[in-house]
Amino acid sequence: MSGNPIISFENITKRFGKTTAVDNVSLTINEGEFFSLLGPSGCGKTTLLRMLAGFEMPTEGRILIDGQDVSLTPPNHRPVNMVFQSYAVFPHMTVLDNVAYGLKMDGVAAAERRDRAEEALKLVQLAGYGPRKPDQLSGGQRQRVALARALVKKPRVLLLDEPLSALDAKLRDQMRSELTSLQQKVGITFIMVTHDQDEALAMASRCAVMNRGLLQQVATPSDLYEFPNSRFVADFIGSVNMFEGTLDVDEPDHAIINTAEAGPVYLDHGVTGGTGTTVWAAVRPEKIEMHKRTETPPKVDDAPEGYNVIAGVVKHMVYLGSETNYEVEIAGGKLIKVVRPNLTRWDQEDFELGEQVWVSFHACSPAVLLS
Amino acid sequence: MTEAIARPRKLPPAPLEYLRRWPIRLSVGAVLVFLYAPLITLMIFSFNDSKANVVWRGFTLKYYIKALHNDSLIQAFSNSMVIAFFSTVLSLILGAMAAIVLWRFRFPGKTVFDGALAIPIVVPEICMGVGMLVFFAKVLPWPQEMPWPLNLGNIIIAHVSFSFPFVAVVVRARLASFNREMEEAAKDLGASEFRALMDVVIPHIQPSLIAGALLAFTLSLDDFVITFFTAGPDTITFPVKVYSMVRFSVTPEVNAASTILIVVTVLLTFLALKFQGSQALTAGHGADDK
Amino acid sequence: MEQSWRQAKSIFMTLISAPLFWLVAFFIIPMGIVWLYSFGENSGLIDIAFTGTWSNYAHAFDPLYLGIFAKSIGVAVVTTFFCLVLGFPVAMAITFAPDKAKSWLLLLIMLPFWTNLLVRTYALIAVLRTNGYVNMTYQFLWERTSGLMTLLGMQPLGDFHPAILLYNNFAVVFGLVFVNLPFMVLPLYSTLDRMDRSLLEASLDLGAGHIRTVWNVMVPLAGPGIVSGILITFIPSLGAYLTPDLLGGPDSQMIANVIESQFKRANNWPFGAALSFILVYMTFIGVALQGVIESRNKRRQA
Numbered sequence: 002m003s004g005n006p007i008i009s010f011e012n013i014t015k016r017f018g019k020t021t022a023v024d025n026v027s028l029t030i031n032e033g034e035f036f037s038l039l040g041p042s043g044c045g046k047t048t049l050l051r052m053l054a055g056f057e058m059p060t061e062g063r064i065l066i067d068g069q070d071v072s073l074t075p076p077n078h079r080p081v082n083m084v085f086q087s088y089a090v091f092p093h094m095t096v097l098d099n100v101a102y103g104l105k106m107d108g109v110a111a112a113e114r115r116d117r118a119e120e121a122l123k124l125v126q127l128a129g130y131g132p133r134k135p136d137q138l139s140g141g142q143r144q145r146v147a148l149a150r151a152l153v154k155k156p157r158v159l160l161l162d163e164p165l166s167a168l169d170a171k172l173r174d175q176m177r178s179e180l181t182s183l184q185q186k187v188g189i190t191f192i193m194v195t196h197d198q199d200e201a202l203a204m205a206s207r208c209a210v211m212n213r214g215l216l217q218q219v220a221t222p223s224d225l226y227e228f229p230n231s232r233f234v235a236d237f238i239g240s241v242n243m244f245e246g247t248l249d250v251d252e253p254d255h256a257i258i259n260t261a262e263a264g265p266v267y268l269d270h271g272v273t274g275g276t277g278t279t280v281w282a283a284v285r286p287e288k289i290e291m292h293k294r295t296e297t298p299p300k301v302d303d304a305p306e307g308y309n310v311i312a313g314v315v316k317h318m319v320y321l322g323s324e325t326n327y328e329v330e331i332a333g334g335k336l337i338k339v340v341r342p343n344l345t346r347w348d349q350e351d352f353e354l355g356e357q358v359w360v361s362f363h364a365c366s367p368a369v370l371l372s
Numbered sequence: 373m374t375e376a377i378a379r380p381r382k383l384p385p386a387p388l389e390y391l392r393r394w395p396i397r398l399s400v401g402a403v404l405v406f407l408y409a410p411l412i413t414l415m416i417f418s419f420n421d422s423k424a425n426v427v428w429r430g431f432t433l434k435y436y437i438k439a440l441h442n443d444s445l446i447q448a449f450s451n452s453m454v455i456a457f458f459s460t461v462l463s464l465i466l467g468a469m470a471a472i473v474l475w476r477f478r479f480p481g482k483t484v485f486d487g488a489l490a491i492p493i494v495v496p497e498i499c500m501g502v503g504m505l506v507f508f509a510k511v512l513p514w515p516q517e518m519p520w521p522l523n524l525g526n527i528i529i530a531h532v533s534f535s536f537p538f539v540a541v542v543v544r545a546r547l548a549s550f551n552r553e554m555e556e557a558a559k560d561l562g563a564s565e566f567r568a569l570m571d572v573v574i575p576h577i578q579p580s581l582i583a584g585a586l587l588a589f590t591l592s593l594d595d596f597v598i599t600f601f602t603a604g605p606d607t608i609t610f611p612v613k614v615y616s617m618v619r620f621s622v623t624p625e626v627n628a629a630s631t632i633l634i635v636v637t638v639l640l641t642f643l644a645l646k647f648q649g650s651q652a653l654t655a656g657h658g659a660d661d662k
Numbered sequence: 663m664e665q666s667w668r669q670a671k672s673i674f675m676t677l678i679s680a681p682l683f684w685l686v687a688f689f690i691i692p693m694g695i696v697w698l699y700s701f702g703e704n705s706g707l708i709d710i711a712f713t714g715t716w717s718n719y720a721h722a723f724d725p726l727y728l729g730i731f732a733k734s735i736g737v738a739v740v741t742t743f744f745c746l747v748l749g750f751p752v753a754m755a756i757t758f759a760p761d762k763a764k765s766w767l768l769l770l771i772m773l774p775f776w777t778n779l780l781v782r783t784y785a786l787i788a789v790l791r792t793n794g795y796v797n798m799t800y801q802f803l804w805e806r807t808s809g810l811m812t813l814l815g816m817q818p819l820g821d822f823h824p825a826i827l828l829y830n831n832f833a834v835v836f837g838l839v840f841v842n843l844p845f846m847v848l849p850l851y852s853t854l855d856r857m858d859r860s861l862l863e864a865s866l867d868l869g870a871g872h873i874r875t876v877w878n879v880m881v882p883l884a885g886p887g888i889v890s891g892i893l894i895t896f897i898p899s900l901g902a903y904l905t906p907d908l909l910g911g912p913d914s915q916m917i918a919n920v921i922e923s924q925f926k927r928a929n930n931w932p933f934g935a936a937l938s939f940i941l942v943y944m945t946f947i948g949v950a951l952q953g954v955i956e957s958r959n960k961r962r963q964a
Contacts, residue, residue: 506931
């Protein structure tokens with residue numbers, strides 16, 4: 002997903018007194034992307050966003066928009082507009098006046114302001130709501146006003162601070178698809194901050210995962226999910242089973258990790274890491290298969306016998322309709338998470354609580370993490 | 373066909389419904405009587421046709437007419453009004469500025485400034501009165517021959533000094549509920565610092581500005597002690613004039629003058645509350661939010 | 663999030679200049695001069711020399727003035743006490759009233775506060791004087807009871823002597839309570855309103871009666887409000903001028919009256935200044951005390 006870089010963070014650090022909120026982050030965002038800053042609360046994503054908007058100044062580093070250094074430019078002079086978490090719709094102005102406010106600041110004539118504001122309202126499906134006052138609108142409607150207000154100025158970048166967190170579940174789903182289609186329609190670069198990884202994966206074309214001020218990984222959603230670069234990312238995105246072990250064999254076409262909990266793990270590819278180092282094999286729950294307990298363990302297709310198979314006991318079961326989630330206890334007490342889709346309507350191989358099982362995974366399933 | 377209209381049964385008071393219990397009702401009632409009876413009888417007796425004004429003798433408006441023809445009383449009243457007007461305008465401006473500065477900025481000496489602003493509110497009026505007396509006697513003697521209304525300037529200055537901290541408290545209380553993101557949104561949309569202040573912050577505090585103005589007006593109109601100490605022998609305000617009348621005698625004329633004062637103040641109070649809502653009742657009271 | 667003043671220097675300067683100037687010029691400086699005077703002496707008829715003397719403060723400790731201070735403190739304490747006792751049930755009533763009644767009640771209680779102090783004090787004269795309303799009612803009841811007793815064949819009551827309710831300390835306390843009661847109700851209400859009701863319900867649930875619930879649970883929890891209310895009532899009562907002047911007798915003088923006479927009749931400004939500042943110091947001590955109690959409470963809750 003290459004394109005023109007429009008935003009560039011170069012070695013950005015932000016300190017508040019003794020706390021470092023953002024630690025040497027370098028990041029490029031391309032034009033037309035729907036980009037997401039993702040991470041747990043306190044990771045620095047909002048601070049990074051606010052530095053881009055101009056409400057904080059970086060302690061070190063530069064921020065470039067279209068190649069221009071805007072690190073010290075005040076917010077009212079940046080080609081960037083923000084939709085705030087609380088929407089911040091001005092309560093004493095009508096919806097139309099709210100949307101037209103930015104244009105008024107630019108010195109646009111009244112008639113043109115009105116027209117463009119009406120257009121923007123149409124874009125967010127609030128046509129005709131112009132004369133209303135914000136206290137007559139629902140939360141979702143106020144958010145659209147905030148969106149229209151920001152978009153009417155045709156900024157180079159639109160920033161969204163936790164846009165879906167204040168909405169109820171149904172509205173959230175609706176806004177999710179609306180925001181993505183809006184972005185495609187308008188073509189502006191959107192940068193969204195969220196702590197909800199489902200949101201980020203669903204909406205963004207690329208995500209940056211942050212933790213404690215540090216940039217962990219920048220990748221597409223699928224790359225983040227399938228090829229996390231660290232235990233933190235693997236654990237933060239979705240759920241995962243993590244096995245710690247030593248890298249014993251490292252060939253171009255296969256590798257073997259000896260883990261204490263899962264026994265020897267066979268991979269169908271080489272790993273860039275020194276033999277003898279400690280690594281982690283991460284396997285997603287949906288990639289683990291469950292088998293009824295037999296004398297001999299089942300053999301995995303793409304691995305030699307005895308690899309990638311573990312004996313266990315079903316400890317927990319949660320039936321979710323389309324799938325069933327299991328927790329299988331293996332030797333040593335570790336609980337392995339397994340997700341089994343309910344493939345047929347008739348009872349497939351049904352498992353019960355307390356039943357003894359084999360769990361296995363293919364050699365292509367684990368992701369190897371070096372940190 | 374008989375219609376049994378079920379009368380909703382009167383339930384006994386719930387455990388915490390104190391207002392419905394008779395001991396509380398009794399004490400609240402007693403307090404209200406205690407607070408209002410003297411004032412109401414004063415107002416009633418301003419219509420009493422009796423010089424000694426002890427027993428009710430008949431309804432008359434003659435003391436109101438007398439009061440309204442009392443030149444010095446009229447002069448005093450208009451003095452009070454003018455002083456209150458100017459004091460209010462200045463207090464409002466100074467109070468709002470102080471409130472915004474304290475809410476918005478970090479600066480060296482902020483705690484000192486904040487504390488200094490609280491002093492006029494807490495300290496007994498007589499101390500301020502003394503201060504003003506000394507100031508206008510020794511530092512800034514106010515020339516007596518100034519034309520009206522400039523000759524009231526020293527009283528206006530004194531009133532502003534003790535009023536504007538109250539206004540600041542009222543405005544600050546309202547500022548505390550301001551969503552900072554509004555201001556950031558305005559700036560994000562292109563407004564300068566000044567514009568953001570005018571377009572977003574000021575509209576938000578508007579109700580408190582009105583309440584503050586009315587508070588300042590009432591404080592000025594009612595003030596006795598500080599005015600008494602500051603005013604020269606020739607300039608008289610309404611409460612001071614009424615004071616001298618009271619010292620002389622208790623006549624219905626004094627009642628009439630007092631009733632006029634009550635009515636004006638109460639009207640203004642109602643207006644103030646309409647504008648600030650119930651917030652005013654807890655925010656207008658200066659010293660308790662330390 | 664506050665900004666540092668440097669980030670918007672011009673706006674900061676514009677905003678702070680006027681209030682700061684006014685505060686300094688028309689409050690700090692006058693008070694400062696009075697403070698200096700308190701260490702000065704009269705020299706000649708008009709002038710005052712700053713001699714750095716403590717004699718004025720020493721003079722304040724003369725038995726005569728000490729007595730007046732003691733009396734003023736006593737009056738203020740009694741006033742505060744009555745305000746507390748009368749105001750607490752009222753605050754309770756308002757807190758637990760249904761919403762509509764709440765705002766009306768608050769309004770009713772606060773309205774007298776906004777009427778002129780002079781008028782309120784003056785109104786009490788007509789109530790408390792020898793042929794005032796209280797005495798008239800008293801006389802009415804006396805004579806009726808006397809008549810009734812004669813009718814029943816008993817000895818009638820003696821001659822009616824009106825109660826001396828005016829121009830004495832009783833009147834001053836009465837007047838001060840009358841004037842300051844609304845001041846007490848507001849902070850009490852404010853604190854009670856924020857209180858967690860379920861605590862009271864828990865107390866009742868565990869078997870405590872209402873009086874014990876109020877005494878053991880409500881009052882301690884309303885602590886900060888009570889302290890605020892006491893401060894707001896005590897300080898103005900201590901420094902009251904008008905009420906003792908209009909309602910008090912020759913021996914009901916309070917500090918403020920003495921201060922006034924020093925500046926007007928006795929022309930002893932340095933002494934008056936010293937007395938004024940003793941009041942100011944006492945105010946500061948009161949405020950500091952309140953601050954200490956508040957922070958100790960906060961620490962205990964943390």
